[in-house]
Amino acid sequence: MKKYIDQGKNDTRSGYGAGMTELGRTNPNVVALCADLVGSLKIQTFIDENPERFFQVGIAEANMMGIAAGLTIGGKIPFTGTFANFSTGRVYDQIRQSIAYSDKNVKICASHAGLTLGEDGATHQILEDIGLMKMLPGMTVINPCDYNQTKAATIAIAEHHGPVYLRFGRPKVANFTPVDQKFEIGKALMLNEGTDVTIVATGHLVWEALIAAETLENQGISAEVINIHTIKPLDDEAILKSVKKTGCIVTAEEHNYLGGLGESVARVLSTQHPTPQEFVATNDTFGESGTPEQLMEKYGLNNKAIVEAVLSVLKRK
Amino acid sequence: MTDREMKLKSVYLRKSLLKYIYKAKAGHTGGSLSCTDILNVLYNRVLNVDPKNFKNPDRDRYIQSKGHCVEALFVTLANRGFFPESDLETLCQYQSHYIGHPTKKVNGVEQNTGALGHGLPICVGEAIAAKLDNKTHRVFTLLGDGELPEGSNWEAFLSAYHYKLDNLYAILDYNKQQITGSNEEVMNTGSVRDKLETFGWSVKEVDGHDLKELEAALNNGPFETGKPNFIVAHTVKGKGVSYMEGNIKWHHGVPSQEEYELAQSELTEAEAEI
Numbered sequence: 001m002k003k004y005i006d007q008g009k010n011d012t013r014s015g016y017g018a019g020m021t022e023l024g025r026t027n028p029n030v031v032a033l034c035a036d037l038v039g040s041l042k043i044q045t046f047i048d049e050n051p052e053r054f055f056q057v058g059i060a061e062a063n064m065m066g067i068a069a070g071l072t073i074g075g076k077i078p079f080t081g082t083f084a085n086f087s088t089g090r091v092y093d094q095i096r097q098s099i100a101y102s103d104k105n106v107k108i109c110a111s112h113a114g115l116t117l118g119e120d121g122a123t124h125q126i127l128e129d130i131g132l133m134k135m136l137p138g139m140t141v142i143n144p145c146d147y148n149q150t151k152a153a154t155i156a157i158a159e160h161h162g163p164v165y166l167r168f169g170r171p172k173v174a175n176f177t178p179v180d181q182k183f184e185i186g187k188a189l190m191l192n193e194g195t196d197v198t199i200v201a202t203g204h205l206v207w208e209a210l211i212a213a214e215t216l217e218n219q220g221i222s223a224e225v226i227n228i229h230t231i232k233p234l235d236d237e238a239i240l241k242s243v244k245k246t247g248c249i250v251t252a253e254e255h256n257y258l259g260g261l262g263e264s265v266a267r268v269l270s271t272q273h274p275t276p277q278e279f280v281a282t283n284d285t286f287g288e289s290g291t292p293e294q295l296m297e298k299y300g301l302n303n304k305a306i307v308e309a310v311l312s313v314l315k316r317k
Numbered sequence: 318m319t320d321r322e323m324k325l326k327s328v329y330l331r332k333s334l335l336k337y338i339y340k341a342k343a344g345h346t347g348g349s350l351s352c353t354d355i356l357n358v359l360y361n362r363v364l365n366v367d368p369k370n371f372k373n374p375d376r377d378r379y380i381q382s383k384g385h386c387v388e389a390l391f392v393t394l395a396n397r398g399f400f401p402e403s404d405l406e407t408l409c410q411y412q413s414h415y416i417g418h419p420t421k422k423v424n425g426v427e428q429n430t431g432a433l434g435h436g437l438p439i440c441v442g443e444a445i446a447a448k449l450d451n452k453t454h455r456v457f458t459l460l461g462d463g464e465l466p467e468g469s470n471w472e473a474f475l476s477a478y479h480y481k482l483d484n485l486y487a488i489l490d491y492n493k494q495q496i497t498g499s500n501e502e503v504m505n506t507g508s509v510r511d512k513l514e515t516f517g518w519s520v521k522e523v524d525g526h527d528l529k530e531l532e533a534a535l536n537n538g539p540f541e542t543g544k545p546n547f548i549v550a551h552t553v554k555g556k557g558v559s560y561m562e563g564n565i566k567w568h569h570g571v572p573s574q575e576e577y578e579l580a581q582s583e584l585t586e587a588e589a590e591i
Contacts, residue, residue, distance in 0.1 A: 031449075055445060055480075063438045063472030070442020073378070073427065074450065078442075094469070097432040098439055102421065 001192045001217050004176040004210055010147035012168035012204075013111040017042025018147075019154025020079065024050045027077065027158055033068055034081040035061045040170075041081040041111055061086045065094035068106040077158055078106050084113035084167055085126040088133060099163050100136040107157050108133075112170045113143075114254035115282070115299055116204055116292040125287035131259020133165040134232045140164045140185060141232040143253075143261075145206035147175040149229060152183035160185055167203065169254075171292045174207045177227075188235035194224035197310050198242040198249040202228045202261050205252035205280065205301060212306035223310060231261050236268045243269065248276045248317045250309045254301055257281035276316035278309040318361060321591060323528050327357045328588045330396060331557045332581060333405075334388040339577045341409040343417065347554040347567035349389035351492040351525070352459060355550055356393040358531040359457065368398040371425055377454050378443050380428045382436020383461030383490060384418040391415060391423070399425035434467025436460065437487055441473050444485040444545075455538070457486045463495030466504045471516075478517035483539035486546045487518075490525065492554035496568045509549055518547040525550030558583055 023030040024046045031053045032046055038056070047054040057064040061082055068078035080087065087110035088095070099106045110129065117125050134141045140162060144150040150168045157164045177189075191206070192213050201209035206227045213223040224242050228235065243249050249269070251262035262279040269275045282299050296302045318326075330353050338344035360366070364377045381390050388408070395402035400423065407413035414422040418431030430436055436458040444456045464470065477485050489509060493500050500506055513520050519540035523530040531550065538546045554568070555561030558580040561570075572580060 052449065057472075057476055058479075060472035060475065062434075062469040063441070063476055066435055066438020066469060066473065067442035067445065067476065069428075070439035070444075071446045073439075073443050074446020074452075075374070076446055076449070093432055094435065094438070097429065098435050102429040 001213055004191070006174040006176050008175055009172040010175045011170060011172045012144060012147055012150040013040065013170060014042045015144070015147035015150030016109055016111065016154050016166070016168055017045065019151040020046040021049070022155055023158050024053070029075060029077045030079065030158055031055065031071060031076045032079050032081065033057055033064050035059055035064050035086065037082050040083070041109070043081060061091045062094050065091045066098055069098040069102060069104045072104045072106060079109050080106065081109050081111070083124060084110035084129045085124055088129040089126060092132060096136060100139050103138060104163060105161055107164045107166060109154070109166045111168055113167045114169060114204070115287045115295040115301065116169050116171045116254065118171065118292050118295065119289050121289040122286040127256045127282050127287065128259060129167060130231055130253070130255050130261065134264065138162060139232065140230070142185065142230050143167045143203040144229045145203055145227055146173060146177055148177045148179050148181065149183065152181060153229065156183040156185060169204060173204055176207060186230045186233040186235055188238035189227040189229070190238070191227050192223065192225040194222040194246065196222045196246055197314060198224045198226065198246045199252060199306060199310065200226045200228050200239060200249060200261070200265055201252040202231060204254050208303040209252055209306055211303035212310065215303065215307050216310055221310065221314070228261060231264060234264050234268065236272070239265055239268055240273055243273060243275045248313045250278045250280060250306060250313055252280035252306050255281055256284055258284055276313050278313040280305050280309050320529065323357065323361065324591045325588060326361065326396070327354050327528065328557070328584050328591065330357055330389070330392050332584045333392040333396070333402065335572070335577065335580055337392065337405045337408045338388055339572055340406065342571050343409045344388045344571065345385045345568065346570055346572070347494070347561060348383065348386040348461065348490070348492070350556045350558065350561065351552040351554045352383070352386055352490045353389050353556070354526045354528060355459060355488060355490060355531060356389050358528055358535060360393050360397045362532045363535045364457070365454065366425070368425065371399070375452060375454050378427055378440070378456045380436045380440055380458045381419055381430055382433070382458050383464060384430035387417060387419050390419060394423070394425040433461070433464035434469040437470050437473040440485055440487070441477050441480070441482065444477070444482040445480055447484055448482070455484050455486060457488065459488050459490055462489060462491050462493060462500050462506070463503070465506050465509070474513065474516045474518065477545040481543040482545045483541070483543055486535065486538060486548065488548045488550055490552055491549050492552040494554045494563070494565055494568070498565060513547045517544060519544040520547045520549060522549040522551065525552035526556055557587065
């Protein structure tokens with residue numbers, strides 16, 4: 001299979017920060033807001049270079065969403081920044097009424113998503129945010145896989161008119177996508193062509209899917225790996241084309257199986273091409289404290305879990 | 318427009334909003350009557366808005382945070398020429414744009430509102446955007462007193478002070494009643510003036526049914542340079558219809574035919590006395 005090289009571990013939130021730095025230099029309408037998490041969101045360079053276009057709102061996330069909606073009426077492109085938990089659940093009413101229903105061009109940028117936030121535990125480890133956001137009419141939902149892709153996605157969403165939820169994380173992970181790869185919203189990326197099984201992964205699970213595919217190859221199983229960075233709108237065509245070839249599928253995400261990528265894929269398959277599917281996702285649970293590796297192992301969100309899911313789904317073909 | 322014509326217009330707007338609420342068999346009657354004079358002054362003496370070119374980027378902004386009192390807003394916009402008043406024959410009906418809360422599908426409406434505690438934060442964003450672009454237009458919102466306990470309002474009070482938004486005007490329709498009872502019974506806010514002054518706003522109190530007082534306050538800002546403006550407009554829920562005034566039943570009540578006719582005749586009498 002095609003080899004992917006880790007160019008050096010880095011965090012996806014730094015990819016966001018780098019994307020914001022570039023937008024600060026190229027798009028005068030971009031403004032940034034933050035609820036007291038400038039360091040966590042890695043946007044200090046944007047602030048240093050564009051102090052007049054940064055608005056600290058303090059720990060007041062509901063107000064941040066309202067202010068962002070108001071800034072769009074003045075023609076600005078606001079990027080809000082806080083943890084994924086406080087970017088979604090805490091402010092769902094503000095997003096639903098004042099942003100999504102009102103078709104506001106707000107970019108909701110959410111760090112520390114999922115279990116890989118680690119030691120801070122369940123209060124901060126949201127595993128329901130993809131579901132919350134994808135249910136909102138008109139909302140685009142993006143979960144990039146590494147530093148390079150998060151940077152590219154940050155830049156791309158400024159050019160897209162409409163509300164966007166951009167989800168990324170805290171830990172340093174493999175950075176393997178090409179540095180100059182253009183980010184196309186809603187367009188899945190084929191990472192490895194295979195014939196026996198399709199693995200569709202998003203976010204941190206994409207790298208794990210590639211490791212799983214190598215393991216499977218050593219067992220004589222040819223896995224097709226697709227990077228679904230955009231969960232809504234979903235690239236139905238890419239998924240259908242792949243399963244028509246492989247006949248079974250595993251979805252992998254750092255999210256509850258309820259409401260996540262897997263359910264979106266299942267909807268496409270059940271209505272257009274019924275296919276055996278296994279879910280690599282959390283099983284309707286909250287998280288806990290631990291290192292990202294310990295938690296991903298315990299909750300079944302790593303390459304080993306993907307291999308097991310593949311072996312299981314192959315039996316159902 | 319003369320002061321007398323302004324007074325006549327307030328009566329007309331009350332008669333009109335009652336007419337459409339009666340026809341739709343739905344609406345927020347008491348609260349719409351309490352803010353009618355505020356809306357009349359805003360749209361006919363204060364706001365720089367053009368019904369033929371509403372999207373002018375230099376327009377003054379108005380967002381009605383108490384979105385449920387949409388009937389007062391719709392009749393005021395129609396009267397100001399944003400759309401034909403006859404459009405309101407479809408108020409709250411299937412497939413009508415004139416739904417039970419403000420929507421941008423209606424010419425003149427700046428923002429979809431209805432969930433309480435949303436208007437002020439959005440206005441903070443608009444006021445920041447105006448300052449950022451060195452624009453001189455003003456940003457107004459109308460708050461209901463029942464929505465004051467929403468935490469997002471207090472977050473916005475802080476941020477408007479922090480960003481020195483003296484181009485922002487928050488008007489409180491202070492009729493002191495809400496759906497369940499009096500503000501004091503439901504959630505006692507104590508002295509709104511004291512709280513807002515403590516939060517760093519410049520506060521004026523006016524009779525919310527005195528058109529001259531309202532105009533003087535709304536057109537003579539900022540009250541203090543560098544401070545956001547808060548106008549406590551003392552009003553009466555159900556204002557203008559004797560049996561509705563101060564009676565909580567009319568928060569969401571729709572008059573019967575007999576009640577409707579009595580309301581219209583009272584308003585016609587009031588008109589004759591102007």
